[in-house]
Amino acid sequence: MANFDDFIDALKEGAKKLAGETFDGFEDQAKKDAEDFIEKSKEDLKRWTKLLAQGDINEQDFSDLVLAKKALAEMFALRQAGLTLIKLERFRKGFINLVVDTAFDVFL
Amino acid sequence: MIKNYRMKLYALFMLLALAGCSTLIGPHSPTAYENATSLKAEVLVTLGKANTPYSDNEAEIEAIKLKAEQAYEYVKGVPKNQLSTKQWEILKDPDGDLLGNFLKRWKERSTLSDTIIEEYKKLASDAFDEIICLEANKKEPTECMTDGDSNNG
Secondary structure, eight states: OHHHHHHHHHHHHHHHHHHHHHHTTHHHHHHHHHHHHHHHHHHHHHHHHHHHHHTSSOHHHHHHHHHHHHHHHHHHHHHHHHHHHHHHHHHHHHHHHHHHHHHHHHHO | OHHHHHHHHHHHHHHHHHHHSOOSSOOOOHHHHHHHHHHHHHHHHHHTTTTSOGGGGHHHHHHHHHHHHHHHHHHHTSTTOHHHHHHHHHHHOTTSTTHHHHHHHHHHHSSOOHHHHHHHHHHHHHHHHHHHHHHHHHHSOOOOOOTTSGGGO
């Protein structure tokens, strides 16, 4: 049974290391991206409000720009969802390799 | 001996179970990336002409609409590519709030002010960057830059 326990232990250790390497800083980066997007949106809204007050754009333009920004926010959310899936996919592939390598090391 | 055989079998089972899971997201496509980057440049140039009559630019406008449709159809055909497909849907939608609405206003008013053109160009640029960023990251981890970032305009 020792071989099997060795296999599981090595797999656990390897998985921990792989997760660390794959997801290191990912949460912080995702938060930063979201904060940057919100900050940029605030700046845009301020600028558009000023342009409206100055008569450089009309109410319809203002409304159009806000709706366009909303559409852009949806695209941003899709990008972030995609980046998460990409990370998970890299982990999945790395874990498959880890199982193979660990099995070879322990059993063969 | 039997136990060792079972262990190997278990390891093999785990591997097959993992490998059998379908891919979570479609592969990187150089064509999709190229479509997005080249169309971004073309769209920004065309939007910049909205201070001249819509009718004078109709051929160019139809050309970018066609290219956007082709780029959308291409990504739609890539397996497990729903997120990129949805991004293109939002960007190219003729009744949507990005390119669709800009072109609608241009047609309605014949020409648009430089102020509104500049604002839409920033939004369109950022929208393309969202698509480009996702596609680039499918190949390798890549920092995403948008119009609002310091070293990209």
